Amino acid sequence: MTEMSGADMVVQALVDLGVDTVFGYPGGAVLPIYDALFKHPTIKHILVRHEQAATHAAEGYARSTGKPGVVLVTSGPGATNAVTGITDALLDSIPMVVLTGQVPTTLIGTDAFQECDTVGITRHCTKHNYLVMDPDRLGPILHEAFYIATHGRPGPVVIDIPKNVQVATGTYSIPNRIDHKSYRPQVDPDADAIAQAVAMIAASERPIFYTGGGVINAGPDASAALRQLVELTGAPVTSTLMGLGAFPADDDKWLGMLGMHGTYEANMAMNRADLIIAVGARFDDRVTGRLDAFSPNSKKIHIDIDRSSINKIVPVDLAVVGDAGRALDALIAAWADKGHKARDLGEWWRRLDGWRATRCLDFPEKKEDAAEIMPQRAVKALFDATRGMDPIITTEVGQHQMWAAQHFHFDSPNRWLTSGGLGTMGYGFPAAVGAQIAHPDRLVICIAGEASLQMNIQEMGTVAQYRLPVKIFILNNQWMGMVRQWQELTYESRYSNSYSDSLPDFVKLADAYGWTGLRIDTLGELADGIQTMINTPGPVIVDCRVAQLANCFPMIPSGAAHTDMILQPNDIVGTMDDEAKALV
Amino acid sequence: MKIHTEAGERHVLAxxxxxxxxxxxxxxxLFSARGYNIESLTVADISADHALSRITIVTxxxxxxxxxxxxxxxxxxxxxxxxxxxxxxxxxxxEIALVKVAGSGDKRIEALRMADVFRAKVVDTTLSSFIFEITGTSDKVDRFIALMRECGLVEVGRTGVVAIARGSEAV
Structure with a gap:
């Protein structure tokens, strides 16, 4: 074995691990690795404008490809700026490896320039992290880090590399096979649990599949298996925000998203079901609503790769620990094995259709050309205009995100990139950058709010530099809309700091960065504006002015049960008590 | 509005x-981030190659x-x-505690007598003090320390709980 520098080992390991793209930002403590990457033949480095954007871009890359995203940042502020994206990846189970530079080992602990305790700061927002003190350990640690990031429940892994470890020489080695001494996630479900699950499904009169991001993480085959199992059993499907796309939205078994801004039919079905089959979903508070009223009369099967997700919030009757895809395959096999036939669920479907008849996603609007645009209409128009183009949609966080989830429909996984668990404003635009890098020829659209977008708007420079044809579609209502909506519901419309004052002229901003900027003001301009956006090569920002005071419905107010949905604005009555106010 | 907390039971985790x-x-x-209790925590290296540690957590x-x-x-x-x-x-x-008691006269004699009852060892003495070493369950250590408060207790050091399952099986 020849000696090589730590920095060269890092790059060699990335090559050996099949990494083609690194999102990053250079700085003093990571210069040796940047030098090793200089004019690299296979690894493309994407220079962002802020380290947080590097992490979200890596998430967008990961979520749209299924491969781990890779980030390279410097010590101190480089690492701390990355923390939000690392935490976002932890909460949404996104595979990511973040390499951070660190001050030389001889200076660690001395409050050196650009020193921070990166492993300390990231200890609880990573799946695992490392501080590498010896260049000989770089090879094994990098390979192990990728293994941990991508196996079991995916998540972010941080590797902190002091500068002298990057410069020092050592021997690069690759572990033959990652056989981790303590980390061995259970991927294959227990056969007895599967047999029990199949018996429960076969016996159920009112079953419902409640699926989540775990199905997406398990790969496209898991989504295919979900469709097959739904076909076999005839049961309806709802999904979390993170799980959208695993089941086709145009299928008649699809009830739409559930939870706080889910559909009436999905939430009522969860409440009235006699069996919930949760697959790769974690009973988040945004999904369950008031816990003591959550699906009171159902048996619950929970399939999850993370044992700690099971019985965390909602006690279940049957736990199946394993990969969602393998568990679904096993269920299909066991269903066939036992010779089960789909039960007559006619009565259940009559009730589901009754709830569907409320048409809970309808919204009031004026139809004339000069009318203001309802934000829901803007999303629907965007969906209609891009049908058949297989776009990748990212969102920021807030009302526009929920409207996108409700009105933009997906029929395949890995097309919907959104920050679910952490709810990170500023996620969507850099995630679109990452997705576009991974899919240069696809239509990538960030549906944004004017407030969220400004949290990482500096990435317009990144897009310009790499000539990425990213489209940003702003639903501009000049409010932090979701904050304002909660202030209306909870604080008698005292709009404390939720107005988007002093907005930039987004069209001029586009011009300043060499993008194309468009503005859409009225309903009559909407369809043409969207067409222009799609047909314009290169990056486009669309400032779509929408009704300022529209709110997102249906909604389960905080502290309420699935059956207590607010369907329309005029359903709002009274004020909220402190118990409800205290819930997030 | 009042914040409610649920009553719990004591568990020892190895x-x-x-x-x-x-x-x-x-x-x-992990305990502080998720709001779990730690009543005591001990940790020491337990393998011949120093690769493994055992942490005993009372929660x-x-x-x-x-x-x-x-x-x-x-x-x-x-x-x-x-x-x-x-x-x-x-x-x-x-659990082991080292308990320093200072004083003279009857209190000193009483401290020594009670240490004998509790099978605490004297590990250091001066003309005006003892250091006792007491081993036992946390309850026993608690009771001994409570008694020593009446006899001139000046300082206590406790290890926290270590525990192991009975029988021939390893965890």
Whole structure:
């Protein structure tokens, strides 16, 4: 074995691990690795404008490809700026490896320039992290880090590399096979649990599949298996925000998203079901609503790769620990094995259709050309205009995100990139950058709010530099809309700091960065504006002015049960008590 | 509005972990981040090659919370095993305390007499003080210390609980 520098080992390991793209930002403590990457033949480095954007871009890359995203940042502020994206990846189970530079080992602990305790700061927002003190350990640690990031429940892994470890020489080695001494996630479900699950499904009169991001993480085959199992059993499907796309939205078994801004039919079905089959979903508070009223009369099967997700919030009757895809395959096999036939669920479907008849996603609007645009209409128009183009949609966080989830429909996984668990404003635009890098020829659209977008708007420079044809579609209502909506519901419309004052002229901003900027003001301009956006090569920002005071419905107010949905604005009555106010 | 908390039961967890930098911070940080209780925590290297440590954690919580604690610990990458010693039937618990008592006359004699009753050893003495070493369950140590408060207690150091399951099986 020849000696090589730590920095060269890092790059060699990335090559050996099949990494083609690194999102990053250079700085003093990571210069040796940047030098090793200089004019690299296979690894493309994407220079962002802020380290947080590097992490979200890596998430967008990961979520749209299924491969781990890779980030390279410097010590101190480089690492701390990355923390939000690392935490976002932890909460949404996104595979990511973040390499951070660190001050030389001889200076660690001395409050050196650009020193921070990166492993300390990231200890609880990573799946695992490392501080590498010896260049000989770089090879094994990098390979192990990728293994941990991508196996079991995916998540972010941080590797902190002091500068002298990057410069020092050592021997690069690759572990033959990652056989981790303590980390061995259970991927294959227990056969007895599967047999029990199949018996429960076969016996159920009112079953419902409640699926989540775990199905997406398990790969496209898991989504295919979900469709097959739904076909076999005839049961309806709802999904979390993170799980959208695993089941086709145009299928008649699809009830739409559930939870706080889910559909009436999905939430009522969860409440009235006699069996919930949760697959790769974690009973988040945004999904369950008031816990003591959550699906009171159902048996619950929970399939999850993370044992700690099971019985965390909602006690279940049957736990199946394993990969969602393998568990679904096993269920299909066991269903066939036992010779089960789909039960007559006619009565259940009559009730589901009754709830569907409320048409809970309808919204009031004026139809004339000069009318203001309802934000829901803007999303629907965007969906209609891009049908058949297989776009990748990212969102920021807030009302526009929920409207996108409700009105933009997906029929395949890995097309919907959104920050679910952490709810990170500023996620969507850099995630679109990452997705576009991974899919240069696809239509990538960030549906944004004017407030969220400004949290990482500096990435317009990144897009310009790499000539990425990213489209940003702003639903501009000049409010932090979701904050304002909660202030209306909870604080008698005292709009404390939720107005988007002093907005930039987004069209001029586009011009300043060499993008194309468009503005859409009225309903009559909407369809043409969207067409222009799609047909314009290169990056486009669309400032779509929408009704300022529209709110997102249906909604389960905080502290309420699935059956207590607010369907329309005029359903709002009274004020909220402190118990409800205290819930997030 | 009042904030409610649920009553819990005491559990002793034996956790085997990689003996690596930061592992204790990882474990204790998990407890503080998720709002779990730590009543006591001990840790020491237990393998011949110094690769493994055993952490004994005394915690309390409702059964669902205890299950969560075990699942959350178990999914940490450097954690090899988590055992709830209450689950596996009987176990033995011990704690050591060093108890310094200062004084003279009757109180000094009374302290020595009670130490004898508790089978505490005298490990240091001066004309005006004793240091007792007492080993036992936390309850026993608590009771001894409570009595010593009446006899001139000046300082206490306790190890926290170590525990191991009875019988021939390892965790």
């Amino acid at each position: 956790v085997t972990v990689d003996n690596e930098a930061g592992i204790l911070a990882k474990i204790t940080g 309390s919580g409702p059964p669902a919370v205890i299950d969560q604690i075990i699942a959350q610990l178990d999914r940490l990458v450097p954690v090899h095993s988590v055992t709830d010693l209450a689950d596996g039937g009987a176990h033995v618990e011990r």
